[in-house]
Amino acid sequence: MTIAFFSALPFEQTWFEPYRLNHRITYIAEALTPQTAWRARGHQAVCAFVNDDLSRPTLTLLNGMGVSVVGMRCTGLDNVDQEAMQALNMSLLHLPGYAPASVAELSVALLLALVRHLPEASQRVxxxxxxxxxxxxxxxxxxxxGVxxxxxxxxxxARCMQGFGCTVLAYDIRPNRKLLDTGVRYVALADLLAQADVVSLHCPLNDQTGHLINDRTLTLLKAGAVLVNTGRGRLVDTAAVLDALDAGKLGGYAADVYEGERAYFHYDFSAKPIPDTLLNRLRQHPKVLLTAHQGFxxxxxxxxxxxxxxNQFSFYDNQQTALVTKASMC
Structure with missing residues (x-):
């Protein structure tokens, strides 16, 4: 199968080549958008990442070029118009449960670094x-x-936090029985925000969770609480979080994501101006610890x-080959 990898980071080829088998991969540094979709011409599939644009316009263009399958090398699918994919008869491949410890451990690392002032301490030394x-x-x-x-x-x-000797509260529309058995207690979101010293966001981004943390929900937080976000940037209203930090309502914010990250994260802007005033305010705030989406x-x-x-691409390709063979024998 011929696959166009968009938003390909310099090191990714090293990881994917050993498992390429018979696939032919084109590594494209540019993000996938309606303006760059033309680069998938001549490919049967695309492989996209967290900040690629898989909206209906992009998918329609890809479909018109003969692309029939999209593989997502990230957990969340908030940037994929799945209704459009179904209407266009395109297949979606993704990895919903890969290496959860990698993101969870970064969440712990960010939290510890923030509450123990490790970046400043290291800079001083x-x-x-x-x-x-x-x-x-x-x-x-x-x-x-609160998780x-x-x-x-x-x-x-949650298990990491229990290992630190913390009491863990959780909020989810589908409580997990295994966590309940470990002593995690599920509560309403308002109760979680009111009781937690630390709130960590791990929910998917959708219509219900966009700006889940906002002006109103921030008022529910215990004074001085710390917020951690390694999920998606748009789970929080960044301006509202910064205002809460300035007002002393929020004690700190540790994040691996930003709601406007698509234009900046994974690119080097050290010698370029950054016109995003909200991002500049966030990255320079003394109570914020921000990394550029490296949880994976x-x-x-x-x-x-x-x-x-x-392996999923191979399985899909083998299925399609088997269907064609079966049809030719009929």
Whole structure:
């Protein structure tokens, strides 16, 4: 099968080539949009990433070029118009449960780094300043942690927090029995926000969860609570979060995502101006720790993505070949 990989990061080819088998892959650094879809011409499939545009206009263009299958090398599908795919008779391949520990562990790392002021502490030592005044941290042991969304990643994060000796509350429209058996208690979202010292977002982005954290829900938070977001940027109203930080209502914000990240994340802007005033305010805020969507970036996760997704492409290709063979024999 011929596959066009969009938003291909420089290191990805190293991971996908060992599992390529008979597939022919074209690695394209540009993101998939209606303007770049033409680059898939001559391919049977595309493989897209978290910030690619799989809206109806893009899918219609791909379909017109003979692309019949889309593979997603990310967990969430919020950037895919699945109704359009069904109408166009296109197939969707994805990996809903790959390496949940990789994202959960980054969530823990961001949380710890934020509450113990590790970036500032490291920067001081690098500059030769060994003073520790102003670096007073917070102990996680004994705190209440609220987990919003208890899919594979949320479950992994909850177990990590239990390992730290935290009480874990959870909110999900589908409570998980295994978590209940470990002592996790499911509560209403308002109760979770009111009781938790730390709130971590692991729910999918959809019409119900967009800007789940907003001006109104932020008022429900316990004063000084810390918010962690390694899910999707648009789960939070960024401006409202920044205002809550400035007002002292929110104690800190650790995130691996940003609602306007598509134009910036995974690209080097160190020598270029960044015109996004909201992003600039976020990345420069003293109570914010922001990374550029790297939760998936571990050896183990990349190996699972590469092997799992290319196996799905192979299975799809074999099925199509079998159908053609069967039809020719009739």
């Amino acid at each position: 690098r500059s030769g300043n060994f003073a520790i005044d102003g670096l007073m941290g917070t102990t996680l042991h004994g705190k209440t942690v 919003v969304g208890t899919g594979h990643i949320g479950q992994a994060f 970036l571990t050896d183990e996760a990349m190996r699972q993505i590469a092997r799992g997704l290319l």
